[in-house]
Amino acid sequence: VDPLAGKRFIFDATPDFASQVGELLTHPAGTALPRASVPLQEYLHGIFLTHGHMGHYTGLIHIGREGASANRLPLYVSPSMAAYLSDNEPWAFLVRNHHVQLVVLQPEIRLVLTDSLSLTPFIVDHRQEFTDTLGFLIHGPERTLMFVPDADVWGGWKVPFEQLLDRSDAALLDGSFFSYEELGHRRQGDVPHPPVQASIDLLSAREGNPEIWFTHLNNTNPLWDPDSHENVVVSDAGFGIARRGQTFEL
Template sequence: MSQAILLGVAQDGGVPHAGCQCLTCIRARKEPDERRLVVSLALVDDHRAWLIDATPDFPTQLQALLDASLALSGILLTHAHIGHYAGLIHLGREVMNARRLPVYASPRMAAFLRNNAPWSGLVEERNIDLVEITPRVEFALTPALRVTPVPIPHRGEYSDTMAYFVRGAKRRLFYCPDIDGWDEFDLAGMVSRADVALLDGAFFDATELPGRDIRDIPHPLVPDTVSRLGHLTADVRFIHLNHTNPLLHPGPQLDWLHQQGFDIGRFGERWEL
């Protein structure tokens, strides 16, 4: 049976955020239940698992797979921002010394890893085998797990950005943790083809970042995303939540989200695919 398991819901810096003294982060340092790992999704078939993104919380997320008797069989990368690939560092000789773990990446992302230390060392030492994927071309992890990389508009200093559309025998899932905005992307069209959609919900509203103009925030706001999807029936979860996002806690914003028929993701949540 193939399935997807959500192994984190936070934006790149996690919760608590390094050095942050906001109430959310102070509380998360005291209460383990209030911590949020950086967003990552496991795709599972039988006893094998593939992680979408290698986050700074990779050691904890790998252990969650091992505790479920799942063997890490590869990693699919979305892009070269720290929350999404920095965990690869644990595959090197100083830590796991992995042997030829397949790492799926766009040609530009693969070139970035190949040409920049310390990532280039993982390639040279054969800790990882880069597998170049082609945007919009489906490939099979197993006969029951087929994946299509979907190009996404997102600031690209070092790499382009892929979302992933996953096709299982029973259900389809769209995974898009990071995007600048939906204006240049057919969100409704994509989500209408999916049964489950996990979407960038970094910020709820512009007041979360005092002094910043809303146009400078390079993510869609959750109410904007909801307004584009209200007529669709897919199971939608918001992920990649910034530590400032009020949806991390019970309150009027989360109540509103539930009334619209949406929810945030939770660690350990599973969907049969």
Template sequence: MLLQVLGTAAGGGVPQWNCACPGCSGARAHPDRRRRHASLAVRADDDHWYLINATPDIADQIESTPALHPGPAARRTPVAGIALTDAELDHTLGIARLREADRIEVLATGPVQAALRDRAHLDDVLTPYVRLEWRELDSTPVPLSEGSDVEISAIPLSTKRPRYAVRETGGDQGSGKRSGEHLAVADHRDNDPWVVAIRLHDRRTGGTLLYAPALAAWPEAFQEALAGADVVLLDGTFWDDDEPRRSGFSTRTAHGMGHLPIDGPDGTAVRLAPLAARCLYTHLNNTNPLVDPAAPQHKQLAELGLAVAAEGMEIDL
């Protein structure tokens, strides 16, 4: 199983277009610090690749990855489909960017499909351009594509909905977001899995990767999956719980915004350190000190055997 890290940033990327925080200013001054929205590509077989989440940077991510380039015939692309961890805009806007394709296969949970099809009207918008083919993603492992040795499955993480799937009633969620009363999206209940981790397992080599760019909770099923993983790419949005408030863009903590922080007595770093798996952080917010390669927090992670995923890195399992 071969994987490519296409991006490692949280919403807005680094730099974020309307921000002059130290992380964004540093990335403008040092282009090598720029980070695209978090995404991953996995090779299903010799001819087909799937993208894990479809970000606003999807076209640039494909162009920066030679294995995803079209050829030899015109418009013959190795990009066969997309698997989604949630319905957030930062992970789904790229679907529309692929409208030049003949068809796009989209793997997603029931609530995520309902949000995109019933609330965002993605089928209605894209049908004049491209055929969307939806596949259910759940806890049952299935071949990523027909005949592929790579299996994909989902591990439920939280019930956090995207903003467009809730009714706003006031209150801050950071970055201008509000808390809201849940709206009915199709017939899905509030406790259905809106956010999942994706597990990729190669039946031929035995290699297993766990991808969880958004982590609001640490359920037992997730802990069990971690124990069987060789590589883990995990939510590294915020370094500590108070970072959003300290940075001045929210009145909420990292927990309040739906992300477990890296540092602290209950942070993800101390949970990951005992694992045998190679653990890498992704989905870094522009305010996270880890966006600066010289930040002392990198040494702190290294002492625990942890690191930050690099843009464009290749993982072979």
């Protein structure tokens, strides 16, 4: 939310997209809250997608003709995500009928959204069944927030993970699993994510970290319980767990 410009943006369209929009509207953006009949694009000014996995883009189904019936709502995506949406139904219907306006992002090219808000996309190493994966550096007037909800590993990126941390004041990082013990019958290779415990070990060994907040918790993750031992481990390491409704001022 940019209150100076009166603009609101969403990062990733989850299956619970309606709740995302509803919660976004609880944060004032310098404009009056919309009436029920106001078009979506008048109070939501863009959606940024990280990648083509279920929890990150399927909420787009709500903005077509049978839902909000948006008109040319800016949808910021990577080139491979743009191709995927354009070539596969029902997403192609949204593009073809101008419910969304695809804006193709180029990695490491800074995009200015308002006078006080810009972002820099970058490529993240994450499994690519349908598309590649983007992370974002979100730049405000005073601070930069790094957003990486999904990754396979923290190493081997085109732009090194450590360099991106050094360019950030706070970071929202993949915290899907606290440990691989949560996977049960599933193989680690089927759902590769850096376990939070391993991320803590990696980050604790370096100096000059930004604020670290883990997000994107799987339902098996004990970090959902604020009284769990695992929460104490994260807190004792000097890191945090992002909670619903939390605000980061940039």
